[in-house]
Amino acid sequence: MTQATSRVAARRSHGEDARIFAARVNHILINSPPALAANAVVAVLLAAFLWDEAPRGPFLSWLSALLGVMAARAFFLLRDTRIGVTERNAPAICRRQFNGLLTTGLLWAAAAWLFFPHVSHVHQTFLVLIMGGMMAGALAVNAVLLRLFLAFSLPIVASLPLYVAASPSGEQPFMAAMLAIYWLLLLSVALKLRRNTSESFRLRFENLELIADLREQRRREQELNSELSHEIEERTHMERELRRSEAKFRGLTENSPVAVFIIQNGRFAYANKAVSKLTGHSENELHGMALADVLHPEDAPRVLERIEKRLASGGEEDPVERRVIRKDGRVVWVQTVGKVVEHGDTPATLGTAVDVTASKEAEDRLRHMATTDDLTGLANRRHFMDIFKREFSRARRYGRQLCLLVIDADHFKAINDTHGHDAGDKALQKLAELARDNLRDVDLLGRLGGEEFTALLPDTSGDEGIMAAERLRALAESTDIDIGGKTIRVTLSMGVGCLRESDATPDELMKRVDDSLYEAKKRGRNRVMPSS
Known part of the structure; x- marks a missing residue:
């Protein structure tokens, strides 16, 4: 996992990961x-539509040129699709896409200059709508690479204003202004989509690397356990052939880097140096010590039961993970394999153990990443919605009360615009801290996205939910947030709603509370609005 993280950091130091760029192009x-x-x-x-309105000669020339460019773009698109996108050819494919989109955008821009003077207002409006639709389509496909969207849309959005500036008349200035405003809205959406897809692609590749490293590590551990199991079987055979020579067994295992032990009557009959290193107990302390004394209290009963069953049935145990408590109190995870052998003419369990603490910690980190919002430490949207659906079903089944809060930080965009995104992040973290400190441990807090939070309050009535929301709102209003030498205050608008018999699905409750939040914003923000 550390190697994968280092590789990702190295790529970032040299600009955008080439794989992410190739994924965008693909x-x-x-x-x-x-x-x-x-x-x-x-x-x-x-x-x-314009056949009878526009000049025939220029119109046919324009249409022929546009269809010719479409055919050329289709040819290169089919060829590039057949070849496939790689990190090496992605820049060249991107350049071809850029040139094709720019040429297409210029041809659509030429339509304004060629046809606007000669067609009616209805046809002019239709042409503007066509251009708007073309730009929206370009956004849907090319937002992941902003330069491609701009290559197509800039000539279009610039053409009509330039034409109007040259010869303003009628409703054309209004249409030009509307087209420009529409383009600015599309541009803001494109910027947001690009940020979201960048993070999505980055997390996808980082997680793939981490998972690959984890699988490789687990594969090596399993191979090691398999090899050790085979080695133990051979050693047991040698012991039988050499009249069960314990001295021979000790000679083979004493200096093994793998923890090797024999459990007889629930106690250590033998433990090599690796077991001593793993548990923190000396070899003398281990001899005769109860196995339960080094196992985690929650694991010990199951482990001892499995040993008794294996002694009764014989055979070999599949790899099992369990917790060991070291002498210093630290808990480590080990993967063990056991086999029934004879030790001093009495059945015993011969086992090996490998420390897999690092693998378990990696699994916990991945699980945390999958359920937690990185910025605030609250539940992420997916995890919150999973628990919300489960609690909703439980509350309906057992007739319990359930209250939902949807919280939005007022004028949060102004904080980002005025003080920067780092200040906005600190404000979100402080709001999350205030909510976490002032709600119950049984309540679930989540971040739905941006500056929008939500809280799920089990066994809470409507009045209690409103009181909790009002308490949090007042606290936020009176709390100074340090953003690096400056302090700001952030107010909150909240929608509050409780489960009703008429709520058939979680979405119905969520929609009611969302509507209450929007009503709170409409009424001036910094207020709590119960659902109607």
Whole structure:
């Protein structure tokens, strides 16, 4: 896991991971064919619509040029799809996509100059709507690489304002302004999509590397256990052939780096140096010590029961993970394999143990990453919704009360714009801390995204939920948040709702509370609004 993290950090120090860039290009390549087909279809429909309005010669030239560019782009798209995107060829494919989109955007921009002076207001409006639709389609496909979206949309959005500036008349300035505002909205969406997809691609590759390293480590551990099991069997055979020579067995295992032990009547009959190192007890202390004394209290009964069953049935135990308490009190995870042997003419368990604490900690970290919001430490959206659905079903089944809060930080965008995103992150962390410290341990807090939080309060009435929300709102309003030499205050708007008999699904309760939140914002923010 440490090696994978180091590799990711090394790539970041040299700019964007080439694999992420290739994944972006591949995403665009996969989604381009429908957009390309739609572009051609729209051009043909536009031709039919303006056939009697626009000058025939320029119109046919423009349509021929656009369809020719579409055909060229389709050819390169099919070729690149057949070859496939790699880290090496991704920049070249991206350049081809950029040139094709730029040429297409310029041709659509030319439509404004060629046809606007010659068509009616209805046809002008239709042409503007077509251009808007083309830009929206480009956003859906190319938002993961902002330069491609800009290559297509900038010529279009610039063409109509430039034409209006040259010859303003009628409703054309209004249409130009609306097209520009629409483009700015698309650009803001594109920026947000790009950030989200960047994080998604990055986390995907980091998690794949971590999982691959973890699997490789587990594979090596399993191979080691398999080899050790085979070795133990051979050694047992040698002991029988050499009249069960314990001295021979000690000679083979004493200096083994793997923990090797014999358990007889629930106590250590033999333990090598590796067992001593693993448990922190000396070899003399281990001799005769009860196995239960080094096992975690929760694991000991199951382990002793398995040993008794194996002694009764014979055979070999599959690898099992269990906890060991060292002499210094530290808990370590071990993977053990056991086999029934004869020791001093009495059945015993011969076992090996390998420290797998690092693997278990890696699994815990991955589990934490999958359920926790990195910034605030609260439950992430997916984990919160899973628990919310489970608690909703339990409350309906047993007739219990359940209260839901949806919380939104007021004017949070202004904090980011004025003080920067680091200050915004600190504000979110402080709000999460306030909520965590002022709600019960049984309550579940989650971050749905951005500045929106939610809290699930089991066994809570509507009045109690409103009181808890009002208490949190007042606390946030009066709390100074240090953002690096400056202090700010953040107010909260909240929607509160409790489970009703009419709520058939969690979504119905969530929607009611969401509606209450929006009502609180409408009424001036910094308030708690119960659901109607």
